[in-house]
Amino acid sequence: MGKTIRDESTASAYWASVNTFCALSDVHVIADAPVGCYNLVGAAVMDYTDAIPYLENFTPTSLTEKEIASSGSSEIVRDTITKLQEPGRQLILVSSAESEMIGSDHERMLAMQFPLVRFFPSHSLGENEWQGRDRALEWLFKNFDDGRPAAVEPGTVSIIGPTYGCFNSPSDLAEIKRLIAGAGGRLKHVFPFESRLSDISDLKNSEVIILMYHEFGSRLGKLLNRPVLYGPFGIDETSTFIMELARLLGCEQTGEAFIAKEKQTVLAPIWDLWRGPQAEWFPTVRFGVVAAASYANGLKKFLADEMGMQCLFSHITEETDNTALREQLASVQPQFFFGRIVDKIYLAELDAKTRFIPAGFPGPIVRRALGTPFMGHSGAVFLLQEIVNSLYDMLFNFLPLNRLSEAGETPTQKPEWDAEAEEFLNEAVKKAPFISQISFGRELKKKAELLAIRQGKKTISKETVSLVL
Template sequence: MRIIETGIPEATDYFGILWTMAGIRDCIIVEHGAPGTVTYTQMSFNSMNRRSMFHKIFTCAVNEDDVVMGSDARLKESIKWVDSTYHPSVIAVVATSITAVIGLDIDGIVRSLQPEVSARLIPFSSGGFNGTYFLGIAESSKAVIREFIKPGSYTPTKKKVNILGPTCEQFNTISDLAEIRRLLSLLGISIGTIFPDGCTTDEIKNIPDASLNLVIRDIMIPVGEEIEELSGQKYMYGLPIGLTGTKKWIARVSELLGILYPEEIINDEISRFGFSLTSLFLKIQPYDHLSVILACPYEYAYGLSEMIIKDWGMQVSAVFLPEEPQISEHENYKILFSDLGIHDLYCNPDDDLFESIVNGKKPQILFANSYYLKMAKSVQIKIPAAHPTPDYITMYDGTPFVGFRGYAYLTQMITNMCNAHPEVFIK
């Protein structure tokens, strides 16, 4: 038997549920599990942009007797205590693997207990056995939407949008949201709700008040579809990355909201932030031969690929995606990458494959998570661009990857990093 080392284990749907529900400000999580489980969970949150989950996640601290007897007493007692002590609007009752193994009926417990507490109880009973954290984020987000948005006809505000997608584990969210907010303000567009990270249940109820949902992660497309089914509200998927990508994104937003494309504003932005690598590198520093590999979620991978090829004039030799993108059926992601000239595309690769491709392609530049960056010992320029990055903090809001400022930031970064490794200019 061959033992394959896979590095960091992929987080399960259990973690996706926690990362989603913890972002809702008036939500508290109660786990049915042992104390060690919630301790590990607290540590994992702390590694993601140093987020503290103190007074946010609680455990009912089951012991061996509870497991053997299948007792639900500790769980009920914990839910009542959290409800009376902290008065949250919603309590997420989350099963761990112990719950799933012993077959405790979390859904039934929640139904019977709901009349006894003030908070809305939402059960999550998978225990981490249904799939990856991507599924957990999507399913828990849909559960919350179904709980707080009722089917009906709404009268939305014309120049108001929501943003669907951010969760606490996501890379560089603070900066990217700040730049998206800035771009929308240039168009005179306000933001209603940012879901789920940082919102309240009242703000979730107000989602239908906006005219458009901007979905910034492919795993949130099912959530956009769920809201559209409930309220008739349209959604648009994508991120504004690079000069080319940002202009297309603004054009789509303008069209869907029925406003004029702001040509003068765009030209002013490009004059301020759209400097080219040709103006930054010396003539003795050729860069068109530089090769890049990307290993990050789909929206980053596609947007960065387009920017690297069309705006920077470099090559993308391979792309690694953590899972199959959830984009609409009529958009074949392989064709989209192929149209950019990228044919080496890998979904959910194992470590051996990643290492062999990197060693074979010999790129000078790699955008990836911390684990992949450490694996790629021969790559000169390494740029954090995906979760997990426990050794790289993105708390400051001035380092976006999106929008015109994101283009300027990344262009400045790549110029400085190439200058620090002059050997990359040798063809």
């Protein structure tokens, strides 16, 4: 019997191809897909929000029961292509799970009737979104490269990776651009986010290629046959990135001067936080991560290896067993959880005293502002700032507030605690995040005493605490 999948961790390769191709301004995507849900990406709700713009270069064929059950989709595809053809517009036909299930393969029909239209089988049923994006980028180069040998322009850098539906892309992209300029590089292309299809042939003329993400883009990077760097996280990795990029560009002195300036400006808040009283909390902070590979590994490297916080777990989204993750959260709760909406739901189901910070999709989160990076030196400052602010917010719960309470809510005569109940209470409190253990224990103790009074008991037993939990 196969394993039951509790929640999907990634979107399909269909969404990946649409989000990749639609980022190109001179491409129009035709999705061989049914009426309804497959129109959603054109209405800006992929992965709940992400503030994806309305995709004017996206048209579904709107398959109905007729095409799926009997006639096939060739006729409706031909009609859609005829309506959309115009000079300067490259049409790309993409298969969906439904069209793949009925065996729609339009290669032969397109070769005979529409030789300029390309067909991309999305493999929606067999690949996840990272595999889909990786293959889509490789396919674009193989189908639209001009075939000329590379003519490398010294000092130029191109970025590959940002597509619709990638968490925090605008802000992290802005940080990578800033680092490139600081290291002495000249930005050539951001592909496909800020490019035209015609730019793909020019990528191989860049002196250095930067892949924004570890999870996809490597196939295209290998085809371009240029030196490749990846988007960095934290302080040390970013400084190494700057110097390696400067070395490849022949700008070592520029890179060194840039890092020196970074320490005095962008990175100054980290030094200030490290010298302040809040630094005493860092070794006590326990955190967990479930995100795409770049973010899962990057957050662990910065927060644990550099800042000295305790990483309880760091799971890569596409490999995560969500059922096992929920069981893990039931036994040990991090103080901070960087994750997706499904993880936030698990925390709510367990009534966990954990501060959730969005770090991946799916999730109802908009990340279009340029001031919320996770990558680079700016990302290190932003992340540490968010954690320290959250720690201060948690301390608010310890303030001795004069709360309005209902009659009978505060026990007039407190019951006695037996030893077994106290030990059981202490073990339960230890599972809560460190900084919230005091307030959690106080709340739990109060509830147990109220329950005992309602039950007419003078002594609190382990059973009473269990009922409260």
